[in-house]
Amino acid sequence: MTSPSLAISARNLTLTLGSQAAPVTILRGIDLDIPQGQVVALLGPSGSGKSSLMAVLSGLERASGGTLTVAGADFTNLNEDGLAAARRGRIGIVLQAFHLLPTMTAAENVATPMELAAMADASPRAVAELEAVGLGHRTGHYPTQLSGGEQQRVAIARATAPRPGLIFADEPTGNLDAATGEEIINLLFARRAETRATLLIITHDASLAARCERVLTMADGVIVSDTAGTAA
Numbered sequence: 001m002t003s004p005s006l007a008i009s010a011r012n013l014t015l016t017l018g019s020q021a022a023p024v025t026i027l028r029g030i031d032l033d034i035p036q037g038q039v040v041a042l043l044g045p046s047g048s049g050k051s052s053l054m055a056v057l058s059g060l061e062r063a064s065g066g067t068l069t070v071a072g073a074d075f076t077n078l079n080e081d082g083l084a085a086a087r088r089g090r091i092g093i094v095l096q097a098f099h100l101l102p103t104m105t106a107a108e109n110v111a112t113p114m115e116l117a118a119m120a121d122a123s124p125r126a127v128a129e130l131e132a133v134g135l136g137h138r139t140g141h142y143p144t145q146l147s148g149g150e151q152q153r154v155a156i157a158r159a160t161a162p163r164p165g166l167i168f169a170d171e172p173t174g175n176l177d178a179a180t181g182e183e184i185i186n187l188l189f190a191r192r193a194e195t196r197a198t199l200l201i202i203t204h205d206a207s208l209a210a211r212c213e214r215v216l217t218m219a220d221g222v223i224v225s226d227t228a229g230t231a232a
Helices: 050-057 080-087 106-116 122-132 148-160 178-195 206-210
Strands: 006-018 023-035 039-043 065-070 091-095 166-170 198-202 214-219 222-228
Touching (some): 006 050, 006 198, 023 198, 023 222, 039 206, 050 166, 091 148, 106 122, 106 148, 148 178
Parallel strands (some): 039 198, 091 166
Antiparallel strands (some): 006 023, 214 222
């Protein structure tokens, strides 16, 4: 039975993609426990399985085998619809590509996940969250009217507005210049601290990883090291 103090508990987690005739094994038996509230960096070369692991842990991809409990929900046997339902309100996701809906304003982009989760006062909460990330003056703007840094701020507001227990960030500064990227990371850490969420962040930046409490390194579909960051 999973401890209630664990945000994530995975045992022998596997992921195999491709056809039966030509299967490609991506994750090769991941065992991982992440306590609630911990800030974790996930490092590793391209093709090591980092993004695939995040996709499985966040419910964007269904594992091929093993067991997985996330934010108190058993993801092990859920289908795609079940995983989508389990994510709502529990998990926030920030990606390298901002993935904002182009036909919606910043406020609408932030409000939509809360509306899908049937949360009350989604619109005023979205505006308040945009104000918290410094975009109170841009709530009615569309993504094409925003800079890359502003779009990522909207993405952070969208991820944190429902107050999820878990936030996943996959190379959130990958499309930004260095100065803007540092601002975004500082903002992400500040919002996480305020909400006391668990944060798993994929990065190639060793200095960013050092700011985390824990650093996991992947290679060839397995976790090859698990060490404390300087923030531990």
